[in-house]
Amino acid sequence: MAKKDLTAYSICSDARAMIKKAREDGVETVWDRLEEQEPQCGFCELGLSCRNCIMGPCRIDPFGNGPKRGVCGADADVIVARNFGRMVAAGAAAHSDHGRDLVETLHAVAQGQTTDYGVRDEAKLRRIAAEVGLEVEGKDVKAVAAALADQFYEDYGFKRGSMSFLGRVPAKRQEVWKKFGITPRGIDRDVVEMMHRTHMGVDNDAVSLCLHAARLSLADGWGGSMIATELSDILFGTPAPATAKVNLGVLKADHVNILVHGHSPIVSEMILAAVRDPGLIAKAKAAGAAGINLAGLCCTGNELLMRQGIPMAGNHLMTELAIVTGAVEVVVVDYQCIMPSLVTVAGCYHSRIVTTSPKAHFTGATHVEFDMHNARQKAIEVVELAIERFTARDQGRVDIPGEPVDIMTGFSNEAILTALGGSAGPLLDAIKAGQIRGAVAVVGCNNPKVKHDYQNSNLIRECIKRDLLVLVTGCVTVSAGKQGLLMPSAADLAGPGLSAVCKALGIPPVLHMGSCVDNSRIIQLCGMLANALGVDISDLPVAAAAPEWYSEKAATIGLYAVASGVFTVLGLAPPILGSKAVTDLAVSGLEGVVGATFAVEGDPVKAAELIDARVRAKRKALGLTP
Numbered sequence: 001m002a003k004k005d006l007t008a009y010s011i012c013s014d015a016r017a018m019i020k021k022a023r024e025d026g027v028e029t030v031w032d033r034l035e036e037q038e039p040q041c042g043f044c045e046l047g048l049s050c051r052n053c054i055m056g057p058c059r060i061d062p063f064g065n066g067p068k069r070g071v072c073g074a075d076a077d078v079i080v081a082r083n084f085g086r087m088v089a090a091g092a093a094a095h096s097d098h099g100r101d102l103v104e105t106l107h108a109v110a111q112g113q114t115t116d117y118g119v120r121d122e123a124k125l126r127r128i129a130a131e132v133g134l135e136v137e138g139k140d141v142k143a144v145a146a147a148l149a150d151q152f153y154e155d156y157g158f159k160r161g162s163m164s165f166l167g168r169v170p171a172k173r174q175e176v177w178k179k180f181g182i183t184p185r186g187i188d189r190d191v192v193e194m195m196h197r198t199h200m201g202v203d204n205d206a207v208s209l210c211l212h213a214a215r216l217s218l219a220d221g222w223g224g225s226m227i228a229t230e231l232s233d234i235l236f237g238t239p240a241p242a243t244a245k246v247n248l249g250v251l252k253a254d255h256v257n258i259l260v261h262g263h264s265p266i267v268s269e270m271i272l273a274a275v276r277d278p279g280l281i282a283k284a285k286a287a288g289a290a291g292i293n294l295a296g297l298c299c300t301g302n303e304l305l306m307r308q309g310i311p312m313a314g315n316h317l318m319t320e321l322a323i324v325t326g327a328v329e330v331v332v333v334d335y336q337c338i339m340p341s342l343v344t345v346a347g348c349y350h351s352r353i354v355t356t357s358p359k360a361h362f363t364g365a366t367h368v369e370f371d372m373h374n375a376r377q378k379a380i381e382v383v384e385l386a387i388e389r390f391t392a393r394d395q396g397r398v399d400i401p402g403e404p405v406d407i408m409t410g411f412s413n414e415a416i417l418t419a420l421g422g423s424a425g426p427l428l429d430a431i432k433a434g435q436i437r438g439a440v441a442v443v444g445c446n447n448p449k450v451k452h453d454y455q456n457s458n459l460i461r462e463c464i465k466r467d468l469l470v471l472v473t474g475c476v477t478v479s480a481g482k483q484g485l486l487m488p489s490a491a492d493l494a495g496p497g498l499s500a501v502c503k504a505l506g507i508p509p510v511l512h513m514g515s516c517v518d519n520s521r522i523i524q525l526c527g528m529l530a531n532a533l534g535v536d537i538s539d540l541p542v543a544a545a546a547p548e549w550y551s552e553k554a555a556t557i558g559l560y561a562v563a564s565g566v567f568t569v570l571g572l573a574p575p576i577l578g579s580k581a582v583t584d585l586a587v588s589g590l591e592g593v594v595g596a597t598f599a600v601e602g603d604p605v606k607a608a609e610l611i612d613a614r615v616r617a618k619r620k621a622l623g624l625t626p
């Protein structure tokens with residue numbers, strides 16, 4: 001197969017060097033497999049294929065010549081809406097089931113069933129418990145933790161028919177949700193209901209399906225994801241600003257290198273504790289290594305980066321390439337976004353993929369199952385495996401490209417408020433004065449269909465130039481960090497207003513707010529700003545973008561952003577274009593319902609212009625300078 005020039009795949013020199021090495025080493029990557037899949041199915045791309053029952057599979061002809069209905073009679077609108085609904089349900093399920101693991105961990109801590117985990121931020125535990133209406137006066141940590149775990153368990157079911165964090169939603173927004181019947185009721189309930197509605201012969205109206213998709217996405221954003229974020233802070237510490245490093249250069253040729261990949265800090269925090277164990281460090285030295293080096297990939301990397309300053313080796317499209325360095329002993333994974341190909345890539349070197357979750361087995365990987373009661377011990381076993389693998393490493397095949405880049409991290413809402421002197425007031429003043437014209441959350445993944453990191457990093461550049469403060473999470477963090485955009489010095493690339501504010505506060509124009517579940521921090525911040533101004537979130541000069549998204553979870557995040565009132569630009573179209581009704585709803589109709597829409601734009605300059613237009617309109621409506 002003809003290979004494209006290396007510059008076509010990624011803007012990053014470490015990525016290009018490793019794609020070249022992969023070719024030399026005979027390792028197949030995600031880009032090779034994408035080429036093999038092309039041309040991809042046009043029906044599926046448009047959302048027009050259905051296999052929800054075995055009277056099918058069915059497909060609708062987008063050109064109107066072939067069949068217009070599936071065997072059951074479902075038309076293009078119903079099929080597209082059902083498929084999109086299931087996509088959103090899967091994304092919400094992933095985030096929320098991750099959140100569930102944290103609730104179970106808090107519960108185990110409260111019941112004294114584990115000593116491996118504990119409450120690291122008791123003040124936050126008490127604050128959150130009081131916020132959701134629990135009695136905290138005179139109660140000890142364990143009692144408060146037990147009550148909070150019980151409260152969150154109910155958010156998953158349907159006992160209360162509402163969610164703990166609804167109080168964070170501005171009153172005007174709650175009215176909008178009530179009016180259209182999209183107030184989330186229970187995380188599991190709303191996800192299950194989507195599976196029910198999309199069974200053959202249940203909900204057969206595209207608008208009704210889309211509204212329920214919005215409701216269940218809100219159960220994720222203001223529910224499952226928000227619970228995951230807040231409990232991770234309580235159990236592992238609330239992030240505060242710190243500096244760290246990013247790119248494949250964080251790997252060390254003379255060290256045992258362990259990468260954590262996936263999403264939950266429950267596993268990665270234990271690995272971190274184990275790599276700091278003096279006994280294990282001594283073992284590594286006895287095996288000929290200079291020490292043990294831990295680095296992160298994807299979202300669990302973001303969790304460790306935010307709270308512990310652990311370096312980041314890369315984002316989604318760097319996960320295979322990290323192993324191609326030949327310097328990685330073990331990749332410890334939990335769940336989500338872990339390409340099954342990693343097992344094959346690891347097999348081309350001395351590397352091992354270690355799976356840890358009972359929910360996520362990979363054929364060919366080494367399974368070391370972690371639970372609340374054995375996590376510390378299991379982490380030690382994993383580090384011992386890595387030390388053993390180090391002795392099998394072929395140093396002649398090691399190539400670690402480039403030097404790491406500095407990044408600033410740790411901007412939880414608590415940290416942002418502290419940096420501002422205790423309240424959102426100074427931020428609002430800067431927005432009112434037009435120094436900061438607005439804020440844009442640039443979030444999400446990489447996708448081999450677009451040049452790696454190009455759209456992510458260039459949209460950020462375009463936004464800060466326009467005096468728009470940028471907030472990043474997930475894989476975009478690495479895209480931005482590698483380009484130097486997460487350092488205070490990037491203020492020089494910002495417009496004059498934003499640049500001045502950043503310099504005065506010593507912060508970067510692009511703030512790292514965490515992993516993908518931590519997008520909940522961003523909507524919470526939007527809620528706080530709206531409340532401070534007495535307006536709805538949809539009145540704020542804010543926007544969101546997922547320039548290189550690939551995952552079902554990103555679709556869910558995009559939808560809860562829009563349903564919360566935040567205009568959202570996607571760099572790639574979701575599979576809905578086969579239905580005019582669903583597409584019209586997404587890009588215009590939703591404005592009249594939730595006060596925000598999606599737009600699809602892959603070009604970073606054009607995307608920034610769309611965002612700028614939204615910010616201008618919102619500023620004008622608030623009586624501010626454009």
Ligand code: XCC
Pocket residue numbers: 263298299316336337443444445446474475476515516550551553554
């Ligand atoms: Fe996955 Fe969360 Fe996307 Fe990265 S950004 S590819 S979802 S790891 Ni969340």
Ligand code: SF4
Pocket residue numbers: 050051052053054055056057058069070071072073074079200
């Ligand atoms: Fe075909 Fe309808 Fe079955 Fe889908 S649900 S596969 S459209 S018959």
